[in-house]
Amino acid sequence: MTPRVSVIIVTWNGRELLERFLPSVLATDYPDLEVVVADNASSDGTAEWLGAEHPEVVVARHPDNWLFARGNNAALEDATGSLVCFLNNDVEVPPNWLRPLVAALEDDAVAAVQPKLLQVDDRSRFEYAGAAGGFLDALAVPFTRGRIFEALEVDRGQYDDARDVFWATGAAMLVRRDAFEDAGGFDESFGMHQEEIDLCWRLWRAGWRVRVEPASEVYHLGGASLPAGNPRKTYYNVRNSLVMVAKNLPPTHAARIFRGRRVLDGVAWARARAMGNALEADAIRRGRRDAAVMISALEVDLEGSAVVLPSYRGRIVEDAMLRGRRHFSDLPTSRFRPLGL
Known part of the structure; x- marks a missing residue:
């Protein structure tokens, strides 16, 4: 029996993006597909346009801009599929993109899977957000195959x-609904950025596996919410990565990462200041400050769950900046630990 798939697309004032990319999603070659657009209180007529031009789309109208995490979680109430695909509003898909992802979840041990992400305007090159599957280094810094x-x-x-990967990108992720809900969904305190890494970490801790299936490929514009270099993006990445560590590792393991991150973030802050980028430096400072507040309020119970350490024992900043290892294939395989350990 073909499982129903609900594709959830969160948008905020992104009507132009939907006009460009939604038709490809609706043209997906899959027999039981539901498309849900979660509208985060857009003021550009998104909901009205959808009602007039695409009445087949389910519109979940949120009363405020709930960002990515809460916007997706809340839209589940309007979704009916046993499999849920979280898809960014700036992703173009070919007709056959979904079937290989659904096939990957025929393995009962797999909770989530992502396709290969290429750039929409240069389809010979990987895209920043997820490329061909994600990993974390020894300081919980994310990187991917291909970027x-x-x-x-x-x-x-x-x-x-x-293959198995540590994390699948939230730009295009198919997940079992029951596993997603049992894991607690996306952490809404994150708002946006790295919430999918946190989710995948929790899935691994619960005994699930996470995969990439490159037989499926999609094309991502990227930067539609926050472009690279935006201080708000830096803030979320710094803050959420530290909170994620505190949530998913025992205190002794987390403390080692925090010590290393204090040095790494301090160097990044000093570099931003030296380059005259005061907003970037302030975003790093505020991200660390607010992470400390959030961590102090956490009530984490790791009892009974597996200890899953970051997948790469090396430090990706040192590999890239000091050793010139700019491709995933340049990284020494001996530095990767088996996933799920």
């Missing part, structure tokens, strides 16, 4: 193997 920091590789088929 380390700003180095975006050309797709030559080098990462076309379907």
